[in-house]
Amino acid sequence: MARERLYLFDTTLRDGAQTNGVDFTLNDKLAVAKMLDDLGIDYVEGGYPGANPIDTQLFSEGRKLAASFTAFGMTRRPGRSTSNDPGLAALLEATADAICFVAKSWDYHVRVALETTPDENLASIRDSVRAARGRGREVLLDCEHFFDGYKANAPFALACAKAAYEEGARWIVLCDTNGGALPHEVEKIVGEVVKLIPGDHIGIHAHNDTEQAVANSLAAVRAGARQIQGTLNGLGERCGNANLVSIIPTLKLKPEFAERFEVAVSDTQLKKLAHASRALDEILNRAPNRHAPYVGESAFATKAGIHASAILKEPATYEHVSPETVGNRRKLLVSDQGGKSNVLAELERIGVVVEKSDDRVARLLDEVKQREAAGFAYEAADASFELLARRILEKVPNYFDVEKFDVNVEQRHNALGQRVTVSLAVVKVKVDGESLISAAEGNGPVNALDLALRKDLGKYQGYINGLELTDYRVRILNAGTQAVTRVLIESKDETGERWTTVGVSPNIIEASFQALMDSIVYKLFKSGAPATGAGHR
């Protein structure tokens, strides 16, 4: 049976750009648009030309995407003609394949926010769609507050949708702008709409204010809608938009949808999903959500020993889909609850070949258990685990020695008479028999120590230039009888790889030092840096 086509519309660059703390540059927007195009998204909404300089520039020339590059803007203002509305003119001038208009569909908003009449609102929709069609654009109409509007005054909400459809809009998009609708309501209301307008002209635009934007999108599809709007990682104002990163694999991997519908995203493109999700976080300089469905680092992580041995035998026992399908990987957590099978699976993943019966495996497991009892957390610190394992099972070259370090925190008055706190670190390292001394000031003691450590590592400097700390987390634990500090440091390098290292000590500087050292040594090991002189640690 031929499957019906479902269309995916991404609004990361428009609605997603409303997220608190998100500011896309022009280059960011171009990079994200390219990434969405590579994923096989049908429509990429770039922004709101005329509303700000970046979006105007974005639409000033063709962007050569396979996707329909879409400009967003408002229908003509009430009381004006289409030829006498500068906002509409900027939108019609934009170099775009499609134009997505937003219009009110809740009579309450028409009255209170627009201060106009229902008839003028309908005329504005008709005139704007006609004008854009006249310019040869594909037209979409976002019916703002559609579900709330439908509950308040169904005939008016439907009239707005119908006005656009009759003027030749390709898609009528039903928006849950406030994000308060529930899946059963969406399914019922969309079911009513598709009696008047064919479902293959209906889209859904859901917000996540009850954490059901994904469920609402799927409910709309079940009721007949054939376009889904959403964002990467669920970016968006307040609680975000429907998360395409969860929706796409659900459509492709869950039989209820996969057997009935096809999307433009191929199986090969689906494998790029985890990367796309993390790359967006990279661009936004945000730590990826470890627990993100399908693509999070913990999405296929299993802790307990008996589960781990079952997973190794038959992955389907504890996994709803296979991690490789979305470009993620299975992760068996090394922890005090885990047994030998976890450790063996992790060793296999990092490429250490060892016999199951090898005594060193038992030694490694003992070491992990002892250290975790002391406060280390290897399940969160993959790079520190790898170094520990390689040190016990084979060897990690000795690169450099830190002979001593000194960290000083001083609070004093500056020249303006303000109290300031200044941190200074001095580090003495030995590389190939040569002592190197570096000093650095930082905004805190750990920052100063990090800067001093990485300032001059002699012949290794070239290997760590791309190293960057991206996250620093501190927890105070009660291990045994005393309180200790656990520090987790996340680093990344020029290849985009991220890794986490751990340090534990009653002293926060010492704990940070351990984690910093592991991060640097891991980077040197991974880059194939040569050992210093002779000897192994």
Ligand SMILES: [Zn+2]
């Ligand atoms: Zn929205």
